[in-house]
Amino acid sequence: MCVDERAYYIILRRRSGGAAISFNVGSLGDAAALVRLKGKHMPEVFSGLVSHLSRRGSAVPLRVTESEEVYSVREDLGPVVGAYLLMLWKARNYRKWESFLVQLLDEKLPGAANAMSLFLEAAIDYSKATRGQERRRRGSSLSRQALDVFSSVLRQFAERVLESARATSRPAPA
Secondary structure, eight states: OOGGGSOEEEEEEEETTEEEEEEEEEETTEEEEEEEEEETTHHHHHHHHHHHHHHTTOEEEEEEOSSEEEEEEOTTTHHHHHHHHHHTTTOSOGGGGHHHHHHHHTTOSTTHHHHHHHHHHHHHHHHHHHGGGSOOOSSOSSOHHHHHHHHHHHHHHHHHHHHHHHHHHSOOOO
């Protein structure tokens, strides 16, 4: 599945057992969930993500009910959002990565948004290659192996990009 030719959706589902965010690619009626995150902080993560995207005109509400919120993500940012959510897989501190997202959306990290899109493509390719090695999981099209590998790689990438941005923004010592 090539992420360049699709529509992108972020969905928050609230259930009695908790909440889940999914990043879906495809047509609204037939979209595949690439990444699915569950946990008690998901409503907060979703709210922050939608808020940051909406301020930039990059998220459009399609359906908002008490149990489900569905937003369409602007096509050029869809892969970036997907990679960001992939980065949050097994992250312990979601807030830590919010500044990275904001700087990506504000285009303050040259080349990083494109790299994030490429990481998502690579995760999809890797998942296809490793899919036969594990049982099909519910909720996500990416294999567990791809989720584990690329989430940690993306967090390391984000840390290095932020370090580099801080280093270049500091005045040179006199």
